[in-house]
Amino acid sequence: MAYESELALHLVPYTAGEQPKDRKFIKLNTNENPFPPSPKVSEAIEGLTESLRLYPDMEATQLRYAISEQFGISPDCVFCGNGSDEVLAFAFAAFFAGKEVCSPDISYSFYPVYASLFGAALRTVPLNEDFTVCVEGLMQGKPIVLANPNAPTSLGLGKESIRRMAEHTLKAEEILLVDEAYADFAREDMTELLHDYENLLIVRTFSKSHGLAGLRVGYALGSQRLISALRCVRDSFNSYPTDRLAQAAATAAMKDSAYTAATVQKVIAAREYSRNRLLEAGIEVLESQTNFLFVRADKEDASGIQRALREEGILVRHFSSERLRPYLRVTVGTMEEMQIVTDALIHHCCPC
Numbered sequence: 001m002a003y004e005s006e007l008a009l010h011l012v013p014y015t016a017g018e019q020p021k022d023r024k025f026i027k028l029n030t031n032e033n034p035f036p037p038s039p040k041v042s043e044a045i046e047g048l049t050e051s052l053r054l055y056p057d058m059e060a061t062q063l064r065y066a067i068s069e070q071f072g073i074s075p076d077c078v079f080c081g082n083g084s085d086e087v088l089a090f091a092f093a094a095f096f097a098g099k100e101v102c103s104p105d106i107s108y109s110f111y112p113v114y115a116s117l118f119g120a121a122l123r124t125v126p127l128n129e130d131f132t133v134c135v136e137g138l139m140q141g142k143p144i145v146l147a148n149p150n151a152p153t154s155l156g157l158g159k160e161s162i163r164r165m166a167e168h169t170l171k172a173e174e175i176l177l178v179d180e181a182y183a184d185f186a187r188e189d190m191t192e193l194l195h196d197y198e199n200l201l202i203v204r205t206f207s208k209s210h211g212l213a214g215l216r217v218g219y220a221l222g223s224q225r226l227i228s229a230l231r232c233v234r235d236s237f238n239s240y241p242t243d244r245l246a247q248a249a250a251t252a253a254m255k256d257s258a259y260t261a262a263t264v265q266k267v268i269a270a271r272e273y274s275r276n277r278l279l280e281a282g283i284e285v286l287e288s289q290t291n292f293l294f295v296r297a298d299k300e301d302a303s304g305i306q307r308a309l310r311e312e313g314i315l316v317r318h319f320s321s322e323r324l325r326p327y328l329r330v331t332v333g334t335m336e337e338m339q340i341v342t343d344a345l346i347h348h349c350c351p352c
C-alpha cells in the first residue's frame with residue numbers, strides 16, 4: 001500500500017527553468033519579457049485592496065471583453081485561466097482525455113505531462129531534419145496539439161499549414177489546439193482562422209509579450225462550443241482561476257496595445273541584432289519567430305557552455321535530450337543584455 005494514488009506515483013512532472021534567489025543574473029532562461037508591463041497596469045490595480053474580500057468575477061467579463069475587442073471576436077469565444085499552462089491543462093482534460101493526440105516530438109514539454117495527468121496517449125511525430133514541424137506526419141492522426149511558433153526551436157509554421165491541419169481534424173470532429181504563447185513575436189498569427197474552423201482552439205498568454213509572467217493569466221480563443229467545454233472543466237476544478245488583481249491588470253495590459261507593440265519591437269530588434277552577430281561568427285542559430293534564440297553552441301553537448309555562462313552571471317536553458325543537447329535556448333533580453341550575452345556566446349561556442 002502507499003499513501004499516493006497510482007496516478008501520483010507515476011507522474012513525471014514538468015521541470016521549469018531556474019528562478020534564482022541567491023544572486024543577480026542576466027536571466028535569459030525562462031522566456032520572460034525584459035521590460036515591465038504597461039504603466040496602465042499599476043494604475044488599474046491601485047485601490048483594489050478593499051475589494052479583495054469578495055470573490056472575483058468567475059467569468060472574467062471585463063477581461064474577456066478587452067481580449068475579444070483586440071481580436072474582433074465575440075466575448076463568448078474567449079476563456080481566461082491562471083496562466084496558459086492552466087488553460088492548456090483544461091484543454092487536455094476537455095478534448096484529449098482518454099484519446100490519442102498527435103504532437104511534434106520536440107515541443108512544449110508540458111504536453112506529455114498533461115497527457116499522462118489526464119489519461120491521453122501522446123503520439124509524437126519527429127520534427128523534420130531542419131527542426132521544422134512535420135505537418136504531413138501530424139496529419140496521420142487527430143486530434144493535434146502543437147506550439148506555433150514552436151518551443152524550444154523558435155520556428156513557426158505559416159497559415160496554410162495550420163489551415164490544412166484544421167481541415168483534417170475538422171473532418172474527424174476533433175480539435176486542433178495551437179499554443180500561440182509566442183505569436184506576438186511572429187510574422188503571422190492564426191486568429192483570423194477562428195472564423196473558419198469551429199474546431200480550432202488557440203491558447204495565448206500575458207506572460208511573454210505583455211511582460212506579466214508573474215501575474216499568471218492565459219486565455220483561449222475558439223468557438224462557443226469549445227469554450228463551453230473549457231468552462232465545464234474549470235467549474236469542476238476551481239471556479240475562480242483568475243483573481244481580481246489579475247483580471248484588472250490583464251485588462252489594462254490588453255487595452256494598451258501601443259505599449260505592447262513597442263516592447264515587442266524592442267525585443268525583436270535585440271533578437272535580430274544577436275542572431276546576426278552570432279551568424280557572422282559562424283554559429284548556427286535558427287530563424288526565430290519568438291522571444292528566444294535556439295543556438296547551436298557546441299557540436300555535441302552545450303551543457304558545459306551553459307555552466308560556464310552561469311559562472312559569468314548569465315542564465316540560459318539547456319535540454320539534455322539527444323537532438324537538443326548541442327543547443328542552448330537563449331531568451332531575448334534588452335539590447336544591453338544581448339550585447340553581453342552575444343559576446344559571451346561568441347567567446348565560448350565552437351563554430352559549427
Ligand code: PMP
Nearest residue numbers: 083084085108147181205207218
Ligand atoms: N506554452 C509555451 C509554448 C510556453 O513556452 C510557455 C511558457 N513556459 C507556456 C505555454 C506557458 O506560459 P504561461 O503559463 O506563463 O502562460
